Amino acid sequence: MFTLFYVGIVIGVLVSCPMGPIGMLCIQRTLAKGQLSGFVSGLGAAFSDFIYAIGTCLFMGLLVNFIQAHERSLQIFGSLFMVLIGFYIFRSDPVKNIQQNREPKQTLVQDFVTAFLLTFSNILIVLLFIGLFAQYGFILPEQSIQMTISGLIGIFAGAVIWWLFITFVASLMRQWFNAKGIRLLNKIMGTVIIALAVIVFIISI
Numbered sequence: 001m002f003t004l005f006y007v008g009i010v011i012g013v014l015v016s017c018p019m020g021p022i023g024m025l026c027i028q029r030t031l032a033k034g035q036l037s038g039f040v041s042g043l044g045a046a047f048s049d050f051i052y053a054i055g056t057c058l059f060m061g062l063l064v065n066f067i068q069a070h071e072r073s074l075q076i077f078g079s080l081f082m083v084l085i086g087f088y089i090f091r092s093d094p095v096k097n098i099q100q101n102r103e104p105k106q107t108l109v110q111d112f113v114t115a116f117l118l119t120f121s122n123i124l125i126v127l128l129f130i131g132l133f134a135q136y137g138f139i140l141p142e143q144s145i146q147m148t149i150s151g152l153i154g155i156f157a158g159a160v161i162w163w164l165f166i167t168f169v170a171s172l173m174r175q176w177f178n179a180k181g182i183r184l185l186n187k188i189m190g191t192v193i194i195a196l197a198v199i200v201f202i203i204s205i
Contacts, residue, residue: 008151008152008154011154016046025114030167031174037108042164048119049155057139077131077134079201083201087190087194
């Protein structure tokens with residue numbers, strides 16, 4: 001049970017770490033209004049990811065026999081998919097076309113809701129979850145409901161840990177978190193995702 005929980009934490013971090021629009025939003029709010037505002041926005045994103053993780057888990061649960069029969073092929077596919085995701089993150093510019101103006105002052109509830117809706121509008125996150133679930137063997141026939149729930153809680157915990165970390169760092173290093181710093185962070189996270197995918201790919205073959 002605890003093993004799947006820790007796997008879930010890894011998945012939660014990997015899903016959250018790309019510095020896309022939601023990452024930029026959380027950093028902007030941290031710099032403009034303080035860490036609490038940025039972190040609450042991150043919680044909204046984490047809750048949206050948690051809902052998508054549950055939906056993906058149920059969908060893959062219906063295909064558990066197929067997954068078991070093609071486990072190695074799916075792990076290899078998941079690894080290759082994650083390499084592509086990592087390469088896309090490495091090459092992307094998270095600052096481009098992001099509005100730099102400060103938002104109107106909002107309550108913490110509004111911060112949570114707006115970040116949740118922004119993240120929830122990206123339905124392609126399901127593809128990322130499918131790739132990660134296949135890569136890490138998150139859905140297996142022998143798993144109990146308790147183990148699956150533990151893994152899902154781990155995903156939420158991983159996302160929360162990431163947003164706590166990134167908003168803390170952004171608050172601590174305000175001067176460093178300029179456009180150049182954010183681009184560098186994206187390249188680092190893209191490289192990490194590619195490296196993890198390659199390691200799992202080597203283990204799978």
